[in-house]
Amino acid sequence: MGVSGSGKSTVAMVLARRLGIPFCEGDDLHPPANVAKMRAGQPLDDTDRAPWLAALNDWMHAHRDGGVVSCSALRRRYRDRLRQGLEPPPAFVLLDPPRAVLERRMAARREHFMPASLLDSQLATLELPEADEHALRLEGDGPAGAMVKTTLDWLAIG
Numbered sequence: 001m002g003v004s005g006s007g008k009s010t011v012a013m014v015l016a017r018r019l020g021i022p023f024c025e026g027d028d029l030h031p032p033a034n035v036a037k038m039r040a041g042q043p044l045d046d047t048d049r050a051p052w053l054a055a056l057n058d059w060m061h062a063h064r065d066g067g068v069v070s071c072s073a074l075r076r077r078y079r080d081r082l083r084q085g086l087e088p089p090p091a092f093v094l095l096d097p098p099r100a101v102l103e104r105r106m107a108a109r110r111e112h113f114m115p116a117s118l119l120d121s122q123l124a125t126l127e128l129p130e131a132d133e134h135a136l137r138l139e140g141d142g143p144a145g146a147m148v149k150t151t152l153d154w155l156a157i158g
């Protein structure tokens with residue numbers, strides 16, 4: 001989890017490969033209208049995100065044996081939706097690089113639908129995981145491999 005440009009896809013993909021389990025790129029499950037809205041520079045709202053979170057929760061139910069999902073999961077209520085019906089609940093890893101790093105990464109991307117102008121709303125929407133959530137917060141600006149190692153150690157399955 002994390003705002004746009006935080007490195008979710010990069011880290012999640014490496015983590016899934018290391019664990020030999022399926023990876024779901026959360027962005028691929030957005031309804032086309034959501035992608036169009038972001039491309040037009042408009043932030044998504046709770047209503048826009050509802051069908052997307054439902055689809056991700058479906059994927060997680062279908063991969064109860066193990067899977068890794070990249071999803072912004074910015075608000076507590078979104079994470080509650082993602083956890084719905086899953087026991088044990090999924091672990092979350094927040095990638096939280098400094099703003100300057102996010103800006104640099106977003107500015108460097110050419111082919112991506114997400115404009116850098118949406119970074120403010122992404123950061124304003126982010127609610128940090130609370131104590132009762134099974135969540136790890138990483139600075140998010142080191143090498144992806146090191147973050148995967150820290151995650152595996154935290155999960156105690158490395």
Ligand SMILES: Nc1ncnc2c1ncn2[C@@H]1O[C@H](COP(=O)(O)OP(=O)(O)OP(=O)(O)O)[C@@H](O)[C@H]1O
Pocket residue numbers: 002003004005006007008009010011027070105106109114140141142143144
């Ligand atoms: N640890 C890292 N160190 C340096 N660059 C990184 C790192 N992680 C990701 N990047 C680069 O930053 C950009 C954003 O990464 P990535 O697509 O993984 O983020 P994301 O959170 O999935 O973003 P979005 O949700 O907007 O697609 C990419 O160009 C990627 O190559």
Ligand SMILES: O=C(O)[C@H](O)[C@@H](O)[C@H](O)[C@H](O)CO
Pocket residue numbers: 002003004005027044049071072073074114122
């Ligand atoms: O909840 C959201 O606003 C969205 O998921 C965004 O975070 C983007 O999909 C993603 O980060 C791609 O840039």
